[in-house]
Amino acid sequence: MTYILDACAIIALINKEPGADKIINMLEQAAAGEITIAMSTVNFIETYYDQLRSKTPAEVQEFLELISISPINMIHTIVEAVTRETSRLKAAYSISLADAIGIGTAINLNGVFVTGDGELIEPETVEHAPILWFRPPKEKKAKALRRTLEEAERELADAKRRIAELEAKK
Numbered sequence: 001m002t003y004i005l006d007a008c009a010i011i012a013l014i015n016k017e018p019g020a021d022k023i024i025n026m027l028e029q030a031a032a033g034e035i036t037i038a039m040s041t042v043n044f045i046e047t048y049y050d051q052l053r054s055k056t057p058a059e060v061q062e063f064l065e066l067i068s069i070s071p072i073n074m075i076h077t078i079v080e081a082v083t084r085e086t087s088r089l090k091a092a093y094s095i096s097l098a099d100a101i102g103i104g105t106a107i108n109l110n111g112v113f114v115t116g117d118g119e120l121i122e123p124e125t126v127e128h129a130p131i132l133w134f135r136p137p138k139e140k141k142a143k144a145l146r147r148t149l150e151e152a153e154r155e156l157a158d159a160k161r162r163i164a165e166l167e168a169k170k
Helices: 007-017 020-031 040-052 056-068 079-091 095-109 139-169
Strands: 004-005 036-040 074-075 112-115 132-133
Touching: 004 007, 004 020, 004 040, 007 020, 007 040, 007 112, 020 036, 036 095, 040 056, 040 074, 040 095, 074 139, 079 095, 095 112
Parallel strands: 004 036, 004 112, 036 074, 112 132
Antiparallel strands: none
């Protein structure tokens, strides 16, 4: 199985946040050849600039060295299939471009996107999105996003009903 890491997975690991133990376990499995772990360069950039903002230059250098010897495969190219899937996800859902790229990459590789990002919508609302939560998303954010999605679905249903009514009058 291939797992695509979100930036927050590495940030949680570095900062010893909740869920870091699950990321450590995955890295150990990858080092043993049991699973494959990858990360989009776009998600890595988020991790890297977080380190640049919050750590000393020596800590950033240590971080870069650890990443370079880790079993994480960096994906430096966004292929056409990922571009299309990312675009579809961004058009359909209120998610960041980096998350859409991560999910699109996971879909393209028949893998799973690993996140704990409370900004991301719940996996059951994104069709065909293979998401593994290494920590539960913040419930308040999830409820707000669920409510926004429900409102959009109602608006779409109303628009379709009005279109049907207009067509019936022709």
